[in-house]
Amino acid sequence: MGFWRIRHVIVNAMLFLSSAVSAIPRRTFVLFSGLRMHTSLKRTPSMLSVKLSRQLCMRFGQNKLLVALSSNKLLKRGRLAEPKAGDDGIKKGALSKGELNSLISLAGPDKWAISWGIGGLLVSSTVAMAVPFCVGKVIDIIYTNPGDPEMLQQLTSFVRYLCLALAVGASGNFIRAYMLSTAGHRIVKRLREDIFGSIVRQEIAFFDRTKTGELINRLSTDTFLVGQSITQNVSDGLRSFTSILAGIGMMMYVSPHLAGISLGVVSPVMLLGIGYGRFVRNITKETQDALAEATNVAEERISNIRTVRAFAQEIREEKQYEQQLGVALKLYYKESLYRSIFYAFAGLSGNGIIVAVLYAGGMLTSSELITVGQLSSFMLYAAWVGLAIGGLSSFYSELMRGIGASTRLFEIRDRQSHIPLDSGIIPSKPLLGELVFEDVNFKYPSREHATVFHHMSLIIPAGSVMAIVGSSGSGKSTLASLLLRFYEADEGRIAIDNEDVKNLNPSWLRRHIGVVSQEPILFSTSIAENIAYGSQTPESVTMVDIIEAAKQANAFNFVTGFPNGFDTMVGERGLMLSGGQRQRIAIARAIITNPKILILDEATSALDAESEYLVQEALERLMTDRTTLIIAHRLSTIRSADKIAVLESGRVAELGTYQELIDIPDGIFHKLVERQTLVEKN
Numbered sequence: 001m002g003f004w005r006i007r008h009v010i011v012n013a014m015l016f017l018s019s020a021v022s023a024i025p026r027r028t029f030v031l032f033s034g035l036r037m038h039t040s041l042k043r044t045p046s047m048l049s050v051k052l053s054r055q056l057c058m059r060f061g062q063n064k065l066l067v068a069l070s071s072n073k074l075l076k077r078g079r080l081a082e083p084k085a086g087d088d089g090i091k092k093g094a095l096s097k098g099e100l101n102s103l104i105s106l107a108g109p110d111k112w113a114i115s116w117g118i119g120g121l122l123v124s125s126t127v128a129m130a131v132p133f134c135v136g137k138v139i140d141i142i143y144t145n146p147g148d149p150e151m152l153q154q155l156t157s158f159v160r161y162l163c164l165a166l167a168v169g170a171s172g173n174f175i176r177a178y179m180l181s182t183a184g185h186r187i188v189k190r191l192r193e194d195i196f197g198s199i200v201r202q203e204i205a206f207f208d209r210t211k212t213g214e215l216i217n218r219l220s221t222d223t224f225l226v227g228q229s230i231t232q233n234v235s236d237g238l239r240s241f242t243s244i245l246a247g248i249g250m251m252m253y254v255s256p257h258l259a260g261i262s263l264g265v266v267s268p269v270m271l272l273g274i275g276y277g278r279f280v281r282n283i284t285k286e287t288q289d290a291l292a293e294a295t296n297v298a299e300e301r302i303s304n305i306r307t308v309r310a311f312a313q314e315i316r317e318e319k320q321y322e323q324q325l326g327v328a329l330k331l332y333y334k335e336s337l338y339r340s341i342f343y344a345f346a347g348l349s350g351n352g353i354i355v356a357v358l359y360a361g362g363m364l365t366s367s368e369l370i371t372v373g374q375l376s377s378f379m380l381y382a383a384w385v386g387l388a389i390g391g392l393s394s395f396y397s398e399l400m401r402g403i404g405a406s407t408r409l410f411e412i413r414d415r416q417s418h419i420p421l422d423s424g425i426i427p428s429k430p431l432l433g434e435l436v437f438e439d440v441n442f443k444y445p446s447r448e449h450a451t452v453f454h455h456m457s458l459i460i461p462a463g464s465v466m467a468i469v470g471s472s473g474s475g476k477s478t479l480a481s482l483l484l485r486f487y488e489a490d491e492g493r494i495a496i497d498n499e500d501v502k503n504l505n506p507s508w509l510r511r512h513i514g515v516v517s518q519e520p521i522l523f524s525t526s527i528a529e530n531i532a533y534g535s536q537t538p539e540s541v542t543m544v545d546i547i548e549a550a551k552q553a554n555a556f557n558f559v560t561g562f563p564n565g566f567d568t569m570v571g572e573r574g575l576m577l578s579g580g581q582r583q584r585i586a587i588a589r590a591i592i593t594n595p596k597i598l599i600l601d602e603a604t605s606a607l608d609a610e611s612e613y614l615v616q617e618a619l620e621r622l623m624t625d626r627t628t629l630i631i632a633h634r635l636s637t638i639r640s641a642d643k644i645a646v647l648e649s650g651r652v653a654e655l656g657t658y659q660e661l662i663d664i665p666d667g668i669f670h671k672l673v674e675r676q677t678l679v680e681k682n
């Protein structure tokens, strides 16, 4: 009889295990495939991430333009904290209270959806937990009075209730999955908005130090990991946790003796799980950094594919990317190794419980201390708890992975810009445009040992045209950057209408300075949208304004010559237009801005004679009644400037009209012109 009963217990256990196997393939895939990246790609809707990444590359690659044009939409968010110098953001050890609070606060706006999800989870877990108990009851009903008609009736009504309970459990599962998954997507969206909002508000020096690819990786991969860890993983973890608690409770209820044996096997696995979770958290930061480096290489090379092609460096770039991915892969190997050891151990312990329970349970059953039904229930609970422990440790490591990703994310989100966009005064008087540089000293923050300006002084009267010349590297573009307050002067004063730019609202300041550069960058949208981008409120710019600006910029004729006119898409960075066409669109964009101060950075030096004529004519129209700073290389183009300032050794070495300067024998300007004339003749 004893053997007969044990045989049935084994059959029941095998039945349960085969039904549980459906949960295994996904886990095994995740565990042993090794590449987390693979998983992320599988989970993220790929087209969406590709689109998002493209947009981000465009925006970050053109951060100077963004800051210069200071679109209002980008000025909404704040709350930035002082950056920590030298901190690599990788904190080892346990989860800090601040990190935990930040994670919880992310979920705050979705608390109701998450509460519903947890409610659904509790319902489905309760039902799931009742199943083994019911199975035990059914077995006992069958074995107590086999063939009895009353037993059949009892069995039918029992199964009916069980089906009802299972339907309720399925509904709970649906609510849990739907609510938590949608809440997760909303959290990722909010997080991405916050991070992007914070990034575009950072000072330009931040972009000098931080690579675009790294920022894109943070925005696309890290945000996804964090969103997952506080919704899906928390949901899985909670389910495992409630299963373990309820399972252990039921095991105690069914057989305290067998429960004691099982828990003796479980405890070391749980301790191992905690240590493993910490390891995963630290290694995640390292792998994310390695991935960010690889993304950076890919982003830079793909966006400069023309240069790569021109130098026939495709194979070398391929190798470099491969090398960067190799670094990430090594870390994944390390993680996979520890992961596999952990799961092998956890699996062995789970099976160990089953064997121990089978053996001890068999003994108890043959001594008739417990029934076959009770042993079956216990077996199912034990297997259930074993699986849940596996789930809990997986949850813990996934949570730690999310926290690892969140550390750097929060650092970017909370970073305080050194030049906050929403500080400073907005003058009430109309701007005249007088510019004063007084005893300015400046070094780039990323190159502390190289002085660019040393007691540099220059006055540019309102409405005048000042050309800035000097040898390469003398600081012409830097002068414009300081005026735009891309960087802060170390000492001295830069004033507009006698007001120090440090006191002015940076966005207001930049809205009053128009920039047309040698290589103007356009966004990959239509010509009309690119022109309207110059306005503070691009959506309110009418087609009439756009056409008028295009006419003034000598762009109307070529734009209307395109089949789609102003709706023509300009391609990434405007590369589907010629250099001269891009210049004229950029001029139209500056006209829409209607700035009081203009910076023309080598605006005509890359053009042929015909384009130069059209651009020059448009520029002259644009310069009327505005203070203009021309950063010039080709000295012949600045004859008509009111004054020319010659930069050398970090200061203005010569100042005067073209004629005055050319008349200084042995003067710097005189020599520059002589040298250039010689080059042009040759």
Ligand SMILES: Nc1ncnc2c1ncn2[C@@H]1O[C@H](COP(=O)(O)OP(=O)(O)OP(=O)(O)O)[C@@H](O)[C@H]1O
Residues within 6 Å of the ligand: 208, 444, 446, 447, 452, 470, 471, 472, 473, 474, 475, 476, 477, 478, 479
């Ligand atoms: N973002 C930066 N970070 C660090 N150093 C910089 C940065 N931009 C420019 N520099 C350095 O500052 C100095 C002045 O550069 P700037 O671009 O102002 O010269 P420029 O006169 O405009 O040169 P060019 O005529 O060749 O364009 C150079 O030595 C340059 O290497």
